Amino acid sequence: MNIQFTYLPGDGIGPEVGAAALFVLETVSDVFAHSLQIEAQLIGGAAIDAGEKPLPDATFESCQRTGAILLGAVGGPKWDHLTGADRPELGSLLPLRKRLNLYANIRPCKPYDGLLDRAPLKRDRLEGTDFVVMRELTGGIYFGAKGRDAGGAYDECRYSEAEVERIAIKAFDLAMQRRRKVTSVDKSNVLETSRLWRETVEQVSRRYPEVTLEHLLVDAMTMHMLTRPTDFDVVLTENMFGDILTDEASVLCGSMGVIPSASLSDGTIGLFEPIHGSAPDIAGQGKANPIAMILSAAWMLRLSFGLEAEASAIEAAVAGALDASEVTGDLGGALTTAEVGRAVAQRVRNAA
């Protein structure tokens, strides 16, 4: 098939890890007899430096048209003097999520055995951990009214029942394909939005009698995630809590550098990106770990194109590379970013 997608390398290490992922995708399309049609576009600081807005019209138009987006990372201290919507993150990532209605952000927490000893947590506590965070991505305090007035600064958090309902449905649908448990995280002892959240999740849960539902307060969840990580299956939460909890969860995996993410809407439209940032301190040195980006590309094949065998081939190749320590220095290996891409691609080819 014709795999047409929008490629947004972005800033910092984005272009490097992106190149490694494209190399893997090219090998996959060769092995599986597909054709690749890559629409590379500017975003974030790279767009600003080219005299464009952080989210250029051409970029948005391409994203909307292809409906499949592979993104590296945006932002960095170089653009720290900019404010508000002029900033790379605020001016590109958030409007892209909102305008494409990518309301369901999925981030896995399933540590690779070979990385368990890198985590600050004890191995025996982590073994068997396998959950997914379903984060609401287009509502809440990220997108409410914000500004300054005589009283200081304000940010409004808002949720409608419909917004909560649709993300809850995604979480329960996912739980049905997994171990049938949803842990909904809120702060309903204080926030009105959380009380609406909890009520709505309760309502949706009645349509899924096979799924066990548990509620946890966000403060308690930061503990439970560390003390009983193996107990979770699908963790459902709102935008800001999801931002916080997914970063905490990444520590369980031993490295941020291996965690992909998908931001989905209804249908097959999706944005796929590593959960790590642009890491400007190591950009351009060939040190960046491309695994999260390569796995994001695999998720794109699976979720936007329905190419399950191809996605699985990449994931198996990554697991093999990790086992063989064909990795970058952050994971104790000796390979460059590009070499990891080639090693994974070679494993895809060998397995075919």
Next chain:
Amino acid sequence: MNIQFTYLPGDGIGPEVGAAALFVLETVSDVFAHSLQIEAQLIGGAAIDAGEKPLPDATFESCQRTGAILLGAVGGPKWDHLTGADRPELGSLLPLRKRLNLYANIRPCKPYDGLLDRAPLKRDRLEGTDFVVMRELTGGIYFGAKGRDAGGAYDECRYSEAEVERIAIKAFDLAMQRRRKVTSVDKSNVLETSRLWRETVEQVSRRYPEVTLEHLLVDAMTMHMLTRPTDFDVVLTENMFGDILTDEASVLCGSMGVIPSASLSDGTIGLFEPIHGSAPDIAGQGKANPIAMILSAAWMLRLSFGLEAEASAIEAAVAGALDASEVTGDLGGALTTAEVGRAVAQRVRNAA
């Protein structure tokens, strides 16, 4: 001296751990020749069950008059059917904080060596950890406008410059007495309140040239707290982020059951309470660990009454009891709640 304070046992295990702490206080006042004047008052669910409001007028009046408050815990599933200000937490704890202007909440993270192996984190990562979280407690999304309208539910987060400035001053003052480092945590890449926060903290930091200031985004902080806990000294943050981060920090200590907290205003007025909750599942069984409550009483002696030697005597006795495993079952010991109180009191007496 006459140690006059308001005692609010509250709900669940509150009265049990409270009784153990009072026993220790009585011993201390005997040993150090003080007199105790305890004003016991109702709060939370216990007040509701007695036909009162969650924060009865007599309770508030006593708190205001004594200015020194020792609180057990409030709330529990028994009152889960209540909503809004009728709930124990929302109707008592939050208005108490707000009306007494207890804007500075301090929670320590300094694991006892004997508890390190209970933490899910590896011992070598934790050794040397010693930081304090300074949480803003009377502003932010906890106290902003909240409600429902045609669009759904909303909660407003608000901060004035003056609110940020006074808590920042507390944090820098504390850092001057410690290792001279402040880590300010916000979400300034998304929130306007966080941008005001960061600007104001920067301004305050200019008055403390000896103190090193670092800024971290809240999502990143959940990772750094686990990967480099020994790097922090004073962690300064707003109300909601502080709620989340202090629970995460408690995991580093191996147990929530040993962490006290102080909520302070200007001057000596203060509320002292364990960071754990009311644990209704184990209430009334003599299983509850009273150490956090006993340490909260020590903090009250130090911070509201200036009784440093007395506070230190309690802390040393607790450390001794932990070393000797004179503890409850949650920490691997065989003592009841009351027995732990007596063991700590005996150690205070023996050391005198």
